[in-house]
Amino acid sequence: MTVKRLILWLLPTLFLVGCGDEKTEIHIAAASSLTEVMVPVTDAFERENPEYEIVxxxxxxxxxxDQILQGSRADIFVSADxxxxxxxxxxxxxxxRVDLLGNRLVLVSPTERDWVIDELTDLPSMHEMETIAIGNPDLVPAGAHARAALEEAGLYDMLEDKFVFSGDVRTAMQYVETDNTDAAFVYETDALASGSVRSDLIIDTPEPIVYPAALMEDREQEEAGAFYAFLQEEEALQIFREHGFQIP
Structure with a gap:
């Protein structure tokens, strides 16, 4: 048998082997504050279901x-708002849809700061706190919760000149971690995951912080329902708890 004929004879077999290794991709759009915790959650799911790959x-x-409304692919959406x-x-x-998780808002600062903050109304008199990172309230749920809490206390306009706005809560945290701001409004879970900030104050938000998960109607993968169900199972919920999330 010539080499050419051998290759032609093997091609169908190679194609079938390759197809057998293909995995079903499930695309999930998730709030940036879920970046760390979703790694062990998806790892656990993929170990039990090796035919799937979470993207x-x-x-x-x-x-x-906005991206989903404009046609970006998402089989599952987990929002922080x-x-x-x-x-x-x-x-x-x-x-x-289901209310999957809960969280709390905190004010954090670099660990070397030695100030003491007893309540939100202390902030206007803290002149040494010159800059505060906050997510864009129009897009970032943590920023929206911070604005609502500050407005309720009559402080938002007083502090607005100190704000450094970010595109997501993870970036607000990074501003503090890199000493680019003196403080930031972030989620408690973000503070727990960081080794270079401290939580100065837990913020009472006018509305509870809830993360709903949604299974999309026109999803590309019908099998996405398997991961959607897994997110609500005790194995996944325990991982969320270990990372500081609350279960409604």
């Missing part, structure tokens, strides 16, 4: 919502 996209929840899931539901884009 995540992380960004500000409002940005992800119910408003953005509400908008997709009003557009008849959801098959199912």
């Amino acid at each position: 995540p996209t992380y960004s500000a929840s409002g940005t992800l919502k 119910p408003r953005w899931v509400d908008e997709l539901e009003e557009a008849h884009m959801l098959e199912d």
Whole structure:
């Protein structure tokens, strides 16, 4: 048998072997504050279901919502703000939704700072705190919660000149970690995951911080329902708890 004939004879077999190794991709759009915790969650799912591969996209929840409305692929959407899931539901884009997680808002600063903050109303008199990172309230849920809490306390306009706005909560955290700002409003889970900041104050937000998960109606992979269900199982919920998230 010539080499050419041997190659032609083997091609169908090689094609079948290659097809057998292909995995079903499930695309998930998730709030940037879920970046760390989703790694062990997806690893656990893929170990039990090796035929699947989770493909995540992380960004500000409002940005992800806009991208989905514009046609970006997402089989599952996990938002840090119910408003953005509400908008997709009003557009008849959801098959199912569930309140998956909870969180808390905190004010953090670099670990070497020695100031003491007893309450939110202390901030205007803290002249040594010159800059505060905050997510863009129009797109970033953590920023929206911070603005709501500050407005309720009558402090937002007083502090606005100190704000350094970021495109997502992870970037706000990085501003503090790199000493580019003196403080930041972030989620408690972000503070727990960082080794270079301290939590100065837990913020009472007017609305509870809830992360809804949504299964998209026109998803490309029907099998995405398997991962959507896994997110609600005890194995995944325990991982979320270990990373500081609350379970509603």
